[in-house]
Amino acid sequence: MKKFIKRFFVILLIALVAIQFVRPEGNQHEVVAANTLNAALPVSTEVNDVLKAACNDCHSNNSVPMWYMKIQPVGFWIDHHIEEGKGELNFDEFATYSLRRQYHKLEEVAEMVNEGEMPLASYTWMHREAKLTDVQKKMLSDWSAAMMDTLEARWPMDSLVKPQQQSEQHESEEHH
Ligand code: HEC
Structure with missing residues (x-):
């Protein structure tokens, strides 16, 4: 049994060392100015600063790399959050979203x-600096x-929300 445990930890150690050579690509990509949130809507410096920090x-499309992302499996775990977060909402591609998606x-x-769900x-x-104060x-x-008012002023309401989908959307959100 002792031998088995020892062997188990040796294998675990080898595996941990081995995965250090595999790294997620990292989130550093070129930003196309015309696709960004700033291209779609007015963003004040204050709001921009909070979005950037938190x-x-x-x-x-650009995360600030942190030293611990180089340690696996931490790096993969963080990378997964980034991919998931970007998939839901990418401020660098906001202007490419449909009006309905932007509005939503x-x-x-x-x-x-407001619910304190973001930032994670x-x-x-x-x-710590990303923790939002009540003022922020x-x-x-x-x-x-x-910004929702701005979109409402620019576009007719039915290009921002699909009337028959509104109730469905709220239902599916509750399941999130
Ligand atoms: C550590 C990564 C991380 C940070 C930082 C972060 N988010 Fe997210 N965000 C996610 C992930 C992952 C998801 C998708 C899963 C989920 O909804 O929990 C998400 C989803 C969202 C969604 C989409 C919800 C939907 O269903 O459409 C919004 C909006 C959002 N985040 C806003 C924000 C805002 C605003 C901030 C800053 C105040 C922020 N997030 C900071 C990771 C993050």
Whole structure:
């Protein structure tokens, strides 16, 4: 038995060393200015700063690399969050979204921030500075509400929400 345990840990150690040579690609990509949130909607410097400090590591095409991302499997775990976060909402590609998606994501931003679901707790644990104050939360949700008004002023309502889908959408959100 002792021999078995020893062998198990040796194999585990070898495996841990081996996976250090496999690294996720990292989230460093070229940003096309015309596709960004800033190209679609007015973003104040204050809002931009909060997004940059608290959201963009997972919701943009460029994350600030941290030393611990080089340690596997931590790097893979973080990479997965980034891919998932970007898939849901990528501020660097916001302008390429349909109007309906833009409008809906703005609503989600306010919701996620007010409910304290974003930024993810696992992120603020390592990035204390990303923890939003009540003032910052209000600023972000006021901004998203204002941006929804801006879209409403620019476009007819039925290009922003599909009337018959509205209730369905709310239902599926509850299951999230
Ligand atoms: C550590 C990575 C990370 C950070 C930082 C982060 N998010 Fe997210 N975000 C995710 C992931 C992963 C998802 C998808 C899974 C989920 O909804 O929990 C997501 C989903 C979202 C969604 C989409 C919800 C939907 O269903 O459409 C919104 C909106 C959002 N985040 C806003 C924000 C905002 C605003 C910030 C900054 C205040 C932020 N996030 C910071 C990882 C992150």
